[in-house]
Amino acid sequence: MAITKDTVRYVANLARVELSEKELEHFTGQLDRILEYVHKLKGLEVKELAPTSHVLDIKNVYRDDIIKESLPASEVIKNSPDREGDLFKVKNIIEA
């Protein structure tokens, strides 16, 4: 097995996705097959190779530090499912 049900449960929690028992079962089988397929990469000698995270030959990209107008807060917040004034509203983050 490339991945177990416990690992899928653990990773889903890291990703903040709630899974039903049925989904857990279903995804574990599918992910196991996908990872078995990915294991073909193990056959290659790659230690000496630099990783390519990005194909462009650029490192840092700077722009001029000019003050420009930003979107008004009311515009930025207008899609929020819950808000108070110009603030996003959510459940308590810190226990009282």
Add this chain to the structure above:
Amino acid sequence: MELNKLTAHGLKHLLDKGDISNIDICNDVLEAIEKKDKALNAIVHFDKEKAIEKSKASKGLPIFIKDNICVKDELTTCSSKILSGFRPPYNATVIEKLLKKDFVLMGKTNMDEFAFGSSTESSCYGPTKNPWDLERIPGGSSGGSAACVAADEAIFALGSDTGGSIRQPAALCGVVGLKPTYGRVSRYGLIAFASSLDQIGTLTKDVEDAALLLKTISGHDAMDSTSVPVSTPDYSLKIKDSIKGLRIGVPQEYFGQGLDSDVKDSVLKAIDKIGQLGAKCEKVSLPHTEYAVAVYYIVATAEASSNLARFDGVQYGLRAKDVKSIEEMYKKTRALGFGDEAKRRIILGTFALSSGYYDAYYLRALRVRTLIKKDFDEAFAKFDAILTPTSPTPAFKIGEKTQDPLTMYLSDIFTISANLAGIPGVSIPCGFTKENLPVGLQILGKPFDEETILKVAYNYEQATEWHKKRPDL
């Protein structure tokens, strides 16, 4: 006159002569949508009255936009429940460029949820159908854009391509699909899937339209730090030059097991034709091709898991109700809002990046990506372009591959490498199978050399009639 059936350059000519107005075009497009889109489901956000209003206020051509590109104050949902109701407060850079040139934004096209798929079946709005056979998928993830162009519901459309999402549906619907070089077109306002792979591109009825539209959307943008400051050529001028003497590589790894025999026949005939037109076609090897799908599904899902962390119910879209804590809200919102394929990819990507697995999966995949890129560097030292099939099979049946994600992933086998290497690619119609399904030829080029692949595409297109064939709907 059914103006919806014409190309953009054809319509421009008529507009310039004063024979027609852009309202005439809009009306014919609207009529086609009313007639066909109930069956196709290619267009997901569309307001007829608004479209008429907009075309009255402008002089330009109507265009459709994939649902993952932000249009100010218009629904932009990535065909996902988690973004239901989202109206961006700003335009993507490509949209600003289109508006500057008077294009009329007609509406948004269907796609696989967050562009995760090769069939447009993972959309929360239901699948788009292939206009050549309504029981089949149009390809994906830009299936809505490809299908509406193929069915003449649109003159042209924008899509995005992370692993073939423009080229594969273009091939399966019989239209021209162009993925530009990584860095050619600004991605500011494209809702990110995999940031080292995503690129915006075009779906058009012919190569000249692809050249026109590419010129319109290209160029450096300070809002996207991966957009490259290079000049934008006038593609339409150079594509008509002869391809005599051009050196073209045909990679043997793309013609082996799993390739449909009708697809193979059509593509080999197309390569012969391109040889007859004066190019020198020779065998080449891209030895690490067989590793591309494995590398891609680690790299792309890792990046996706990070990019999709922003969908947490706080700032936009769906939020789960009746929850006791913020953490429960995150988890329930994401459980309700994401479809199966999105969950699968988020979990796979989080796994590949998690402590204990990072080196074995993510880092290893990035190192193999170096080998895939090197294959292309070496091939392009000898060749000006590379020819391959776009997809190993023609359009498959709806539901055929949804139960088996790995089989679905393997349908991207010929398009993925171009994204991993960042090179441009175009798919053009090159024939039909015995079941009358379109086949696509893929032309790959050097970074920032879209001119050469469009030139090969244009020369082939002018010598054949495939691009003129349209489905009976």
